[in-house]
Amino acid sequence: MRLKTYRNILFLLCITLVQIMCVGAANPAALQPARILGATYPQEAKFGRIEGIVEAKCSIRQDGTVAAVVIVSGHPVLASSVKANLLQWTFHRTENASQREEEVRVVYSFQLKGSCDRHKGCKEQFWFEYPGQVTVISELPRINTGK
Numbered sequence: 001m002r003l004k005t006y007r008n009i010l011f012l013l014c015i016t017l018v019q020i021m022c023v024g025a026a027n028p029a030a031l032q033p034a035r036i037l038g039a040t041y042p043q044e045a046k047f048g049r050i051e052g053i054v055e056a057k058c059s060i061r062q063d064g065t066v067a068a069v070v071i072v073s074g075h076p077v078l079a080s081s082v083k084a085n086l087l088q089w090t091f092h093r094t095e096n097a098s099q100r101e102e103e104v105r106v107v108y109s110f111q112l113k114g115s116c117d118r119h120k121g122c123k124e125q126f127w128f129e130y131p132g133q134v135t136v137i138s139e140l141p142r143i144n145t146g147k
Contacts, residue, residue, distance in 0.1 A: 032094065032130075037085060041081070041112075046112065047141060049140070054110070058103065060103070069086045105132055110138075122138050122139040
């Protein structure tokens with residue numbers, strides 16, 4: 001009986017830690033994305049074959065708009081795209097939200113898959129997984145060597 005109680009407590013503690021790490025607030029349900037615009041893969045990153053993870057921290061105003069974005073980690077070329085994208089997002093405050101400015105963490109994953117003719121354009125995919133994971137995938141442009 002005691003072992004089961006300890007497992008339940010450990011399970012709840014793990015869930016709380018994951019929520020804090022993913023969203024950056026003790027109550028992730030307090031702020032929910034209301035308007036998410038798709039991010040694009042930067043052209044310089046495609047041609048430079050740059051992939052990776054960018055972690056960002058957003059300050060959310062009381063009206064739900066993004067006040068500021070701080071890049072915690074990630075490649076600078078990808079980070080500039082993340083910052084521009086997040087500044088266009090808005091959030092909805094639930095009744096559990098405090099009335100002060102809050103922070104939200106969002107992690108972007110940039111991946112290059114497949115190949116494309118750069119003159120015809122490369123296909124891109126974007127998706128958001130609640131609470132704070134964004135994935136951006138682009139085809140890799142072929143470079144003509146003249147052969």
